[in-house]
Amino acid sequence: MLVFYPADWSPVCGDQIGVYNEMKAEFDEYRAQLLGISVDGAWCHRAFGEARHIHFPLLADFEPKGDVSRRYGAYREKDGFSERALVVIDAEGVVQWSYLSPVGVNPGADGIVAALDALTPEQRGERAAASQGVTGHE
Amino acid sequence: MSNGILTPPVGPEDHVQGSDHAPVTLVEYGDFECPHCGRAHAVVQQLQRELGDALRFVFRNFPLREAHPHAEHAAEAAESVASRGGDNAFWEMHDLMFENQEALDDEDLAAYAEASGVNPAPVREDLAAGAMAGRVHRDFRSGVRSGVNGTPTFFVNGQRYDGNWADAARFAADLLALARTTAAR
Numbered sequence: 001m002l003v004f005y006p007a008d009w010s011p012v013c014g015d016q017i018g019v020y021n022e023m024k025a026e027f028d029e030y031r032a033q034l035l036g037i038s039v040d041g042a043w044c045h046r047a048f049g050e051a052r053h054i055h056f057p058l059l060a061d062f063e064p065k066g067d068v069s070r071r072y073g074a075y076r077e078k079d080g081f082s083e084r085a086l087v088v089i090d091a092e093g094v095v096q097w098s099y100l101s102p103v104g105v106n107p108g109a110d111g112i113v114a115a116l117d118a119l120t121p122e123q124r125g126e127r128a129a130a131s132q133g134v135t136g137h138e
Numbered sequence: 139m140s141n142g143i144l145t146p147p148v149g150p151e152d153h154v155q156g157s158d159h160a161p162v163t164l165v166e167y168g169d170f171e172c173p174h175c176g177r178a179h180a181v182v183q184q185l186q187r188e189l190g191d192a193l194r195f196v197f198r199n200f201p202l203r204e205a206h207p208h209a210e211h212a213a214e215a216a217e218s219v220a221s222r223g224g225d226n227a228f229w230e231m232h233d234l235m236f237e238n239q240e241a242l243d244d245e246d247l248a249a250y251a252e253a254s255g256v257n258p259a260p261v262r263e264d265l266a267a268g269a270m271a272g273r274v275h276r277d278f279r280s281g282v283r284s285g286v287n288g289t290p291t292f293f294v295n296g297q298r299y300d301g302n303w304a305d306a307a308r309f310a311a312d313l314l315a316l317a318r319t320t321a322a323r
Binding site: 019053111113 | 141142143145202203204205278279282283284285286287288289291298300
């Protein structure tokens with residue numbers, strides 16, 4: 001799951017990133033990994049992650065700036081930062097769901113959870129996991 | 139996608155203020171230690187004054203445990219008080235915690251429980267045993283499914299309110315307009 005967002009250090013304590021940060025147990029049930037992406041640099045991400053106790057990796061789309069965001073159609077050229085966009089990628093690396101949030105609206109996790117529910121066992125990578133003797137999602 | 143739809147709808151498990159026949163139902167997902175929710179508490183009280191019988195208010199727990207170290211126990215204490223003293227005691231507890239957000243350790247919570255008319259000893263035991271953790275987590279999961287995107291998040295008649303809740307006058311005007319159109323139907 002990719003979460004594109006404009007910037008670290010948003011002024012509110014309980015925003016979208018804070019909500020996703022509380023959801024590790026939920027996402028673990030789907031064997032899904034969350035990655036945050038913004039144009040902030042690695043040191044900025046580190047400080048932000050430590051201050052807010054963020055439990056998922058924050059990736060720096062810093063050099064070339066916005067390159068990854070642009071490839072996902074999630075970059076605001078005029079502003080120089082990422083949109084608020086969500087992408088769910090399956091075990092085969094195929095985008096199964098994506099959502100571009102309207103400007104000024106923080107997307108919750110309802111769409112992500114619905115998209116995870118809709119994945120087939122193959123898309124969740126459970127067949128591959130089973131053949132390796134790993135217990136899959138219930 | 140299900141975009142900001144209250145899931146599940148208001149039901150018998152919820153803590154409710156106001157009439158079930160009110161044309162407007164406002165649901166808040168909140169965190170007792172979140173300073174924004176503290177400010178929102180005053181906004182909700184203003185809305186209740188302005189709408190009167192036209193408003194039903196519901197509170198659901200959404201503790202951000204990583205951001206607020208006392209939020210989980212505060213939510214569990216509120217549920218413990220509700221299970222022993224009913225909804226009146228719950229709302230007393232709810233108000234006391236939002237009015238004293240800087241003092242929410244377990245001793246403080248026990249004192250607020252007592253002030254809400256509930257014996258604090260079993261509330262302490264519930265906190266120690268995590269007896270209400272499942273109840274709180276059920277609220278949290280419903281918030282995730284409903285599209286909660288921070289605290290507080292409000293739902294008006296089942297739809298997430300994406301306006302600026304901090305603008306109390308505007309929020310009240312939106313709700314009053316909805317009350318008129320709903321009542322006219």
